[in-house]
Amino acid sequence: MKDRPQAHDFDWTLLAIVGAISGLGVAEIYSSTHASAMAGLQYRQLIWIAVGIAGMFLISRIDYHTLLDQAPVLYAVGIATLLGVLAIGHSQFGAKRWIALGGGVNLQVSELVKLIIIVVLARYFSEVRTDRLTLKDIVKVSLLTLIPVALILKQPDLGTAMVLIPVAVVGVFLAGIEWKHAAVGVVLIGILVPFAWHMRNHLKPYQQQRIQTFLHPEEDQRGAGYQILQSQIAVGAGGFWGKGFGKGSQNQLGFVPVRYSDFILAALAEEQGFIGVCVVLLLYLGLILRLVDNAQKAKDKAGMFVVMGVTAILGFHVLVNASMVIGYMPVTGIPLPLMSYGGSATAFVFLALGLVMNVRMRRFVN
């Protein structure tokens, strides 16, 4: 038995997959932006990756039990930050999501809250002694999750708010939800979704429009439906082999919306074809399976829940983003982890992976 985590316990396989995905992302960011006013964006992404990796090693050194110990404090800090950003945060694209860190760097606080929710829910689930969740547990978990969800919705940021929910859902499932409770939950959702649909008029206009656009993309080809249609055109036009690096007309001429970020998979699909998409999606599948493997090998339930919280968020991101690109889901502003350009999002993924490493490195530690 070892007393200290060892370097060879670090999950180098996972890191290799992460490296491959990030590399493809940087290359596609370059391809999408090199001929535009945003040329050079790939360097900034590289810096964020470097910062993320450093953060990842840093966070892997702090015993996750120590972090889980501080869960109530972290939760309070998370809620306070969300309230703070609503009060003093600055707007960009009509939403208050950012807090200035100085030096022109803005932190998207909801990314931080994602990490906190992973830790808080892991703490809660590991306190459940049995492998059966009571109804009370489920209500508590729901409340813990829905408070930050509500605050993020207020920013408004529908996408990020939604991302927190899978952490709870996956957690509840693994913690041992009773089938009858699950059934009730499914029925409740079955009632709530039509209700929410009925209440859609209370959504922000941009949210209404996104839903409308999702349902009828062909109606407004130069407006919001334009984005999904152009994305589909890019994907379809790529064909099996792709048009080649830097040769996608949809991408290069800017028909693909935010092609370096939310729609980077569409840009890649056009230039690298179905083959490229297979490589990317299989890399993500490898990432998810490797994460689950880490969860299975965790020393304790707490570690398992931390890893699966990260898995839930990353899996959800990939699922929703890829679905959006091919028109299976509305535009929600959820980026593709590690590939889409974005500082806070990239940093979050590496910090989350730091938590995973943390668990893995301590699986043999007493």
Place this chain on the structure above:
Amino acid sequence: MAPWTVNDTKIPQGRLALVSYLSVALVVMLLVGFWKLQVVQSGHFADLAERNRIRYIPIIAPRGAMLDREGRVLVDSYPSFSILLLRDEPKLLEKSLPQIEDGLGITKEDLQQQLDAAKFEPKFQPIVIKPAATQGDIAFVESHRADLPVLELMMVQRRRYPHGQMLASAIGYVGEVSAQELEKSDGHYRPGDIVGKAGLEHEYNGTLEGTDGMRRVVVNSVGKAMRTLDDVEAIPGKPIQLTIDEDLQEVAEADFDKYSKAGGLIAMDARTGEVLAMVSRPTFDPNDFAVRIPPKEWAALNTDPQTPLLNRAIQAQLAPGSVFKVVEAVAMLESKAIPANYTAYCPGYATFYGHLYHCDHAHGEVDLHKGIVASCDVYFYNVGKLLGIDRISTFAKDLGLGQRTGIDLPGEEPGLVPSEEWSERVNHHKWWPGSTISVAIGQGPITVTPVQLARMITAVANGGTLISPHFLKDATGLKPASFPLSDDTVQQLTDAMWGVVNEPDGTTSGTVKLQNVDFAGKTGTAQTESFALQAKLGKHIKENGWFIGIAPRRNPEIVVAALVQGAGWGSSVAPIVRDVVRAYYDKKNARTQQTTADNPQPPPANRPLVATVGAQHP
């Protein structure tokens, strides 16, 4: 360590495995989705992507020019710039409007109206907000490319009518293709295309309009052109050469300008039907239509009681007055219903069917020659009564009245030649014999157009050939009608019309005689209201004056028909016709002098030449 960290190692392996399977299933689902787009529907989307980045910009083909018979330009086209407003980005557009209003001098209302009009057009289709950009406008757009990306310049071909109002009624005008024309064209036209709307512009639109070219440009997502792929050159429209003689046209226009009264004129080569000059008053300047006529001006032109858009040479349907006496004389001589030496006594009036009918003078004993020369109404009242309406109307129709001449202009009116059958069909009562007395002097229900009278008089002078009036220099397929007249009839009537111009008791009182030109003609003075109504109104409404002139009197080379509404007497219209005929002979003689070797003297440059070549008749 906190109490919660009890080493609970019971990991739910089964449920974790389920999560793995679910992940695999979801990735497979996504891959199926990509497969559908990238493999199954790849062709469709590749096509959409291709269309996406290529935009077609039309290169407007210039319309063909119109030339006169000597190749002088009457109408042409010139390149100009239109300012386009891109409407892809509504927010940007909204913000830019005030600056655009200032910079281009367009009122807020006008701009808003144009935007509203295009509300249902696709947003990516730009609208033309200024069709004829000035140098200043172009400079404004060029210098604001960065902050006003919603403005764009487009090169267009614009119609130019260098002579303004001259020949406008015949030339017509161009304008944007209408919704109905668009539909009818079956894709031939696009919105905003310029087409001939009236006159020759309309008649020969198919020849004049070219085929627009196309420039394929690669555009980015907001439609900005990034580079040109290739050009399909525009094919310019073909020019047409008209039979118009600009010199004669100018003479006729100048005469009408002196009158400033409504009226019309047509001058033709009497042998071929080539139209040498055509005037209509009041008229318009087709240049006003060439850009975009403001709705107010258009409404004014359309509702003007003076009807400036009416081409009176072919569309004025009016009573011919005494010109009609020639038709009656033909009927009298050809039908032989009345002896050729028939005479009547004119005391200045006559009574028929209990009504009193006037004459201008007491002409005394009148025969056919004097009846035409002095235009004695009483003589023709009697002739008409003896002939009867149906004989009159048959001859009138045979001489081309009451029907379109087939001139190559849209909208020609037929006029009307009444008959007993017509009275029963239209008025639902038997023909009143009293009406025959009116028709006998070209009054009553009979109406004709100037071009019909020109053709009729020509036929009388050439032995019965009804020429086909036309504007196109190398017109083909003309089918002149024929209504053979006896030499005797031709001789009698042409001599009488010579007398109108040249004999002392002629209705022109010798005022329009032309030296060395065998000039003949007939005056007409048509009341617009009855004497009774005029008496009731207590004022004299001036009559419409006609003069139809030919030269030489037999087998004429030129025929000129002129109408001046409210002129008073036909004799006051005759000088216009004389001037055109004189101009024709001056020109002809100048040409002859130039080509005659034994005459070394060149024609004086500025002074109109007096005719030196004599008439070819006895």
